[in-house]
Amino acid sequence: MAEYTKVPEAHSDIPQMPLTLDPADPLAPIGLRSRLNPKREEIYQGPLEKVYLFWLVGASCDGCTIAVTGATHPRLEDLMLGKVPGLPRVELIHTVVSVESGAEWTENLRMAAAGELDAPYLICWEGSIMDETFSGDGHWMGLGEDRETGRQITSLEWLDRMAPGAAAVLAIGTCATWGGIPAAANNPTNAMGVMDHLGKDFRSTLGLPVINIPGCSPIGDNIIETAAAALLFLNGLAPLPEFDELGRPAWLFTDTVHRHCPRAGYYEEGVFADEYGGKECLVELGCWGPVVQCNIADRGIIDGHGGCMNMGGICIGCTMPGFPDKFTPFYTVAPGSFVSLFSSRYTGQFIRRFRNLSRRDKNRSARWDSSDSPSGWARHRKQPLGAERAIHRLYSKVQHSKEGSSR
Numbered sequence: 001m002a003e004y005t006k007v008p009e010a011h012s013d014i015p016q017m018p019l020t021l022d023p024a025d026p027l028a029p030i031g032l033r034s035r036l037n038p039k040r041e042e043i044y045q046g047p048l049e050k051v052y053l054f055w056l057v058g059a060s061c062d063g064c065t066i067a068v069t070g071a072t073h074p075r076l077e078d079l080m081l082g083k084v085p086g087l088p089r090v091e092l093i094h095t096v097v098s099v100e101s102g103a104e105w106t107e108n109l110r111m112a113a114a115g116e117l118d119a120p121y122l123i124c125w126e127g128s129i130m131d132e133t134f135s136g137d138g139h140w141m142g143l144g145e146d147r148e149t150g151r152q153i154t155s156l157e158w159l160d161r162m163a164p165g166a167a168a169v170l171a172i173g174t175c176a177t178w179g180g181i182p183a184a185a186n187n188p189t190n191a192m193g194v195m196d197h198l199g200k201d202f203r204s205t206l207g208l209p210v211i212n213i214p215g216c217s218p219i220g221d222n223i224i225e226t227a228a229a230a231l232l233f234l235n236g237l238a239p240l241p242e243f244d245e246l247g248r249p250a251w252l253f254t255d256t257v258h259r260h261c262p263r264a265g266y267y268e269e270g271v272f273a274d275e276y277g278g279k280e281c282l283v284e285l286g287c288w289g290p291v292v293q294c295n296i297a298d299r300g301i302i303d304g305h306g307g308c309m310n311m312g313g314i315c316i317g318c319t320m321p322g323f324p325d326k327f328t329p330f331y332t333v334a335p336g337s338f339v340s341l342f343s344s345r346y347t348g349q350f351i352r353r354f355r356n357l358s359r360r361d362k363n364r365s366a367r368w369d370s371s372d373s374p375s376g377w378a379r380h381r382k383q384p385l386g387a388e389r390a391i392h393r394l395y396s397k398v399q400h401s402k403e404g405s406s407r
């Protein structure tokens with residue numbers, strides 16, 4: 001057994017774990033024993049072979065963890081195996097799914113805070129940040145102990161120590177981004193998002209403010225895709241992708257749910273559901289989709305499937321900084337939707353009728369315009385007569401007027 005070089009204490013005020021290297025140890029290739037950078041060499045020279053991803057947790061329900069493990073484009077496992085071209089292999093150091101536990105697990109955090117790792121690291125923070133100055137003699141979020149004094153170290157203390165040395169800090173989920181449900185009205189723990197805690201002047205070692213990926217829970221693919229984009233940038237293979245003024249990946253969170261909702265056509269034609277289970281627009285049941293920035297309608301929740309209104313549910317605004325208070329009471333029609341509802345309902349009925357008329361015409365081949373269609377299906381309509389026929393002829397004349405011939 002060979003002893004690691006002792007790291008100077010000056011790099012950390014947290015006592016380090018005595019490390020020994022046992023070549024026969026089956027965990028050696030994947031555990032912290034392989035992570036130390038005893039020579040403290042320059043580690044930002046890409047392309048990188050690996051990076052560390054620290055998944056830290058505040059006041060959370062673990063829903064974001066479940067979401068990220070369900071990602072498929074790419075899969076978290078593919079990142080961890082280094083199978084995605086152009087991306088370094090990701091060593092995930094997670095509170096729940098890591099192989100190590102206890103003091104051995106928290107030793108990874110100490111090494112990161114002390115700048116002793118042999119590769120750059122990212123931080124993903126899940127859950128809101130509770131104000132530890134409100135916790136009296138206890139704490140809200142404990143994560144390991146000081147090995148010398150036995151004092152409980154809080155997750156927040158780890159974040160404060162590690163964030164300045166991180167290549168990027170990603171706030172995952174609405175609790176981590178904006179405070180979420182723990183920060184709802186009254187907020188006895190003074191819960192807040194990572195950005196609120198670190199402040200607007202925070203910058204990672206790559207010069208990035210906090211990256212925010214909201215959602216309750218967020219779409220797993222949104223998390224991995226954003227992390228992958230940051231890694232490509234870190235690896236020098238792509239420019240930094242565009243983020244909006246709140247640090248959201250712009251390509252994921254600029255459009256409203258409504259713009260991509262499969263029910264948006266019903267809204268336009270003024271057809272609204274008055275109970276769940278139908279295929280019509282759900283705005284009268286309390287859907288906030290027209291004003292909420294979220295891409296679940298076109299991306300789905302897992303592997304392109306599911307997602308709120310795809311499965312019959314309304315949007316309650318869970319990706320937005322104002323969630324939940326500014327979207328309550330849930331399942332009640334939003335007062336602001338009355339104007340657009342009114343106009344959709346009354347203009348929509350004309351639009352719908354004209355479209356139905358046009359659809360009947362486009363469902364006929366030119367050959368059938370002067371005869372009944374030969375379909376044996378009873379539902380198929382016969383050729384239009386009278387006013388409808390005249391309307392189709394007039395429409396066709398206008399449609400083809402620029403072609404130099406009329407039909």
Ligand code: SF4
Pocket residue numbers: 257258259261262263264265267280281282283287288289290309315
């Ligand atoms: S269900 Fe919601 S998001 Fe979809 S069309 Fe209606 S209002 Fe828009």
Ligand code: SF4
Pocket residue numbers: 215216257292293294295296297308309314315316317318319320
């Ligand atoms: S559609 Fe609305 S409720 Fe559903 S995930 Fe998006 S923001 Fe949340």
